[in-house]
Amino acid sequence: MADSPSVHLSRRAFLSGTAAGSALIALHPYSAFAATGQAHLRILETTDLHVHVYPYDYYADRAVDTVGLARTASIIDAIRAEATNTLLVDNGDFLQGNPMGDYIAYERGMKDGDMHPVIQAMNTVGYDAATIGNHEFNYGLDFLLKSAAGAKFPIVLANIATRAGGNPRKDTTLFKPYAILDRMMTDGAGNMFPIKVGIIGFTPPQVLNWDRKNLEGNVTARDIVATARAYVPEMKEAGADIIIALSHSGVGSADESEGMENASVPVAGIDGIDAVVTGHSHLVFPSETFADHAAVDSAAGTIHGKPATMGGFWGSHLGLIDLMLERDGAGWRVVTSSSEARPISQRGEDRSVTPLVEDNAAVIASIAKEHADTLAYVRRAVGKTSAPLHSYFALVADDPSVQIVSIAQKWYIGQMMQGSAYEGLPILSAAAPFKAGGRGGPEYYTDVPAGAVAIKNVADLYLYPNTVRAVKVTGAQVKDWLERSAGMFNQVTPGDSDQPLLNPEFPSYNFDVIDGVQYRIDLSQPSKFAPGGEMQNPDANRITDLSFDGTPVAPDQEFIIATNNYRASGGGAFPGAMGDTTVFEAPDTNRDVIVRYIVEQGTINPSADGNWSFAPLPGTSVLFQTGPQARSYMADLRGITIQDAGDAADGFAQFRILL
Known part of the structure; x- marks a missing residue:
């Protein structure tokens, strides 16, 4: 079983074996060299899982090595061990996208109290927070809310409201707009101090068009950037030491415009946001794909100087943001950072795929019945x-x-x-x-x-x-x-x-x-x-x-x-x-x-x-x-x-x- 979130953020790891027991894991330099009053916080991100829990292609009806939260979870276990303090978040689009999602929605259904298999798997891994992607709305609001109810972690979404107010802060939002996670941080000397981590989530406002049948008359959508500007000061007022934006929105233009679908660059430019996890576009950041984007440093993994990451799709990568924090009075501030995205497989010059990790047995076992039911469904x-x-x-x-x-x-x-x-x-x-x-x-x-x-x-x-x-x-x-x-x-x-x-x-x-x-x-x-x-x-x-x-x-x-x-x-x-x-x-x-x-x-x-x-x-x-x-x-x-x-x-x- 995975550790509880409170353990994730107070663990002190030195050299240890990997999940497979085949190699040693060294601490990240931020953890290894943190001084008194300094602490290393690692943010781990999955995005666009689209119900890919098993390393299995249901369309081709065969096992594969390039997808699956069960594989990504093995990376998660190892990467948590590299850092003194960690948080695991998901950036949305987890409920829809393969036949398992359709089987649950159209064949089995979701009644009050039912557990959706992807939520069950995420609970097993031990997420700290998540946001909602645009595809979460594909099966309707009732299905979404019943599925999300099983999550043992907060799900946040700031720009979708069931009743609009005069400004974003007066909206009645479908999910909580943000969460303040109270955690204990271990510094370089082994001392423990409290920290408040603010987590806020966004999804493209275009969902009102894309899923009009499910959403029209039921919810409204606000501009991502305007919503972020409204809520960040409130999160600071609520005591957030640092703020992480879960932006189910791609890395697009640096020029802000109303209703942007891919708004992660302007979001990163907002004062008070310390890190941005992105997604939606099924790409990897940092990578050379974004070398020519304004306000983006694809080598350093920053947007407007803020650390950012995008972990591919279907569990193909784990996005990582490493923050070196320093005690600033009674709170914390970011003094330096780094970003990367780690793959679960690699493709050789001969086109063959080599898996880099094995299955996480607990994740596989958590939805074994639903996997078997899905196979019967698609055949x-x-x-x-x-x-x-x-x-x-x-x-x-x-x-x-x-x-x-x-x-x-x-x-x-x-x-x-x-x-x-x-x-x-x-x-x-x-x-x-x-x-x-x-x-x-x-x-x-x-x-x-x-x-x-x-x-x-x-x-x-x-x-x-x-x-x-x-x-x-x-x-x-x-x-x-x-x-x-x-x-x-x-x-x-x-x-x-x-x-x-x-x-x-x-x-x-x-x-x-x-x-x-x-x-x-x-x-x-x-x-x-x-x-x-x-x-x-x-x-x-x-x-x-x-x-x-x-x-x-x-x-x-x-x-x-x-x-x-x-x-x-x-x-x-x-x-x-x-x-x-x-x-x-x-x-x-x-x-x-x-x-x-x-x-x-x-x-x-x-x-x-x-x-x-x-x-x-x-x-x-x-x-x-x-x-x-x-x-x-x-x-x-x-x-x-x-x-x-x-x-x-x-x-x-x-x-x-x-x-």
């Missing part, structure tokens, strides 16, 4: 597919994994529009690949062989528990929707060879393919929209030959587009999908619709219909990376000339497209 067959379902080429060609989602959505909305005011309008369907490599790595692709289709495969096709929506748009909005999607690609120079195709700043889940129309993408044109959705080239026209049933789409022509609640509510900032065009909100999730479609059809044919392609650019070629298993499916591609271009870095394979 149920619901139908058959006559052809493989894969996403290896989803970003460069019409794709079977996206096609089947589009077909199922269109089938469902077609039924829902019958008898409505919109019956008779042509129905299109928009879908994007969720598993398309990128930051997820060379194995992060959908790959379902022909044959039986189980629930685990449907969850693999559609990663998030979104609900179906329908929007009514014009032909001009259809074109701009596709222009926004085409920002996935870099502009290329006609006649040049082997130019990089994909924009690494553009997430795959924003690459919508609209089924039901035909179109081409002219890569010689600049992108009309920036990766974040801002207009940057108003006169650009990447989308050409846009037609419906063989006839050019007219700007004022009306369509229904089947999509999801995230997109329809403004997620990704797509023209025609900003929350004001919704004409139908389904009670069913996109996954449920896919399952129903497969069950009704018995055997599905997921072959892509090739409704989009790149416009020809003779003598021009581009390069893109995908998973090595893509080579098995090259012969199935339509409307594209592609060549194997060998291996790329980090385990990916490289392909050449002749335009």
